[in-house]
Amino acid sequence: MGTFKIEGGHQLKGSIQPQGAKNEALQILCAVLLTPELVTINNIPDIVDVNKLINLLRKLGVKIEKLAHGTYTFQADDVNLKYLESDEFKVDGRGLRGSIMIVGPLLARFGRGYIPKPGGDKIGRRRLDTHFEGLINLGATFRYSKEEQFYGVEAKRLKGAYMLLEEASVTGTANIVMAAVLAEGRTTIYNAACEPYLQQLCKMLNRMGAKISGVGSNLLIIDGVDALGGTEHTMLPDMIEIGSWIGLAAMTKSELTITNVSWDDLGVIPAVFRKLGITVEKRGDDIHIPAHNDGYEIQSFIDGSILTISDAPWPGFTPDLLSIILVVATQARGSVLIHQKMFESRLFFVDKLIDMGAKIILCDPHRATVIGHDFKSTLKATNMTSPDIRAGVSLLIAALSAKGTSTIQNIEQIDRGYERIDERLRAIGARIERL
Incomplete structure (x- = not known):
């Protein structure tokens, strides 16, 4: 120690x-799972939590190359979904709270997303209800193993829905948005978080081909698309x-x-x-x-x-x-x-x-x-x-x-x-x- x-x-x-924004980085890095195309991200902070997430993405099969300090390319064109069911993932996923945000992109693109109960700061209860209730609203089937503290969501195809979030959770909103961009039809999220980092995520997704309006407000309207492309993004x-x-x-x-x-x-x-x-x-x-x-x-x-x-x-x-x-x-x-x-x-x-x-x-x-x-x-x-x-x-x-x-x-x-x-x-x- x-x-x-x-x-x-x-x-x-x-x-x-x-440095680049930690809380933005955790969202943006998870979003690279939404496309098989190349994504370049600048101003990534060299900190433990972010490096853990990059390592988790690498084990998921994402091709990662460091171009310079704080600048990386990511390409998720050969994702290893078997890793999600491994004992190693159950350890890696618990290492940081930001890992929860891989669930939405994996669910949207591959039809299933799993995560062990994530760790993070010991600052009191930090519920995950907003994340999973939002994904259930989009048509996902939810399951939870109390013994292993392991969460799972599955769906053949997500469908857009109206939802009023119980709390304006930043990571919860990010997870739902990343799932909704590839869902069928329109998703409306009221009481959405509107932090600058969430705005950054929405702007990045729009550059990738998503259709998100209301960015910066607490009412987001998302019209689902069939696929997203690559982009370049710089952190705040x-x-x-x-x-x-x-x-x-x-x-x-x-x-x-x-x-x-x-x-x-x-x-x-x-x-x-x-x-x-x-x-x-x-x-x-x-x-x-x-x-x-x-x-x-x-x-x-x-x-x-x-x-x-x-x-x-x-x-x-x-x-x-x-x-x-x-x-x-x-x-x-x-x-x-x-x-x-x-x-x-x-x-x-x-x-x-x-x-x-x-x-x-x-x-x-x-x-x-x-x-x-x-x-x-x-x-x-x-x-x-x-x-x-x-x-x-x-x-x-x-x-x-x-x-x-x-x-x-x-x-x-x-x-x-x-x-x-x-x-x-x-x-x-x-x-x-x-x-």
């Missing part, structure tokens, strides 16, 4: 470019990483420029950080964060009541950045209530911040009140373990702002979502070492 050793309390300076920058670097700059009082952020796809992220008093400047397509040597002050609501920051489906604030917001608030002037609505275990990492001296009241599994120190009392270095990707990076930011030397164990969790994070942080002056 790897460990980061971090000497905190130092200001950073320079520019950093965000990772908005979660961009938010992480904004938080890092504020907590370490550093002047940082985050380059090529695709401002139009950031939604409310800059505005939420500004509510914490952080200066977020737009410079072309870059974000500039000046050094906050005088700290930053949390706004109140118009009536003077305590600010609440909560997550919501897009265009609301992404739940993946609430952990970062919580850490940044520990050194603000003022107080804020963090309300994590979507996952009941995501706030349990706050005990580690309390050990570092943060003033946090965990109200219940979903809510925490943070009373900021205003840098009058710095966080103290400590030894920690990363419980999941986002909490791990939040603890890393806390350690970089703390006095003394901290260690973070189980950094494989951080590597699942952040590319060469120690090297990139050292390039802007961080004192971090991988042991």
Whole structure:
């Protein structure tokens, strides 16, 4: 198990470019299964979760060639469906949650899709109902082995249908869309997720010959086609990483420029950080964060009541950045209530911040009140373990702002979502070492 050793309390300076979007990559890579033709994808992040999915596709028989850093070609013209019934697949498929999105494309193109119960972050229950209910609506037969925790869907030909999703699940919407593009007739999906990454998937599928309208809204209309062709696609920058670097700059009082952020796809992220008093400047397509040597002050609501920051489906604030917001608030002037609505275990990492001296009241599994120190009392270095990707990076930011030397164990969790994070942080002056 790897460990980061971090000497905190130092200001950073320079520019950093965000990696390609992890959550987009997991959708886009599964979509290559929809066509036998060549698909070229650019700006793929070199991270554990994405590399696991690429390896799974390779074992499925997809021909994969790496052309340059972040650029690959994929050709699924000889898919090995027998792999889906192997013991090896039952192990590989459990390795990451994104593997669930191979089911829709396999079902649409080959008439069957299987997956073991996928893994991922331990942040509470993450239901798969939306995925399978959507596929059943399209005419698939569903089965589940409780002993093996193995899911399967089968259909000779999918038929378009109207559906109102119970939740605006991003991966659920992606799975249903990828199945519906090859279904017979029209599919209407209401309460569909509309995140930029889902929009990217729909635009890519349309370039491949799909007929999807309503992209960017929560009402998608899909007219099925007989076959899809090849295409080239470039990933957006990772908005979660961009938010992480904004938080890092504020907590370490550093002047940082985050380059090529695709401002139009950031939604409310800059505005939420500004509510914490952080200066977020737009410079072309870059974000500039000046050094906050005088700290930053949390706004109140118009009536003077305590600010609440909560997550919501897009265009609301992404739940993946609430952990970062919580850490940044520990050194603000003022107080804020963090309300994590979507996952009941995501706030349990706050005990580690309390050990570092943060003033946090965990109200219940979903809510925490943070009373900021205003840098009058710095966080103290400590030894920690990363419980999941986002909490791990939040603890890393806390350690970089703390006095003394901290260690973070189980950094494989951080590597699942952040590319060469120690090297990139050292390039802007961080004192971090991988042991």
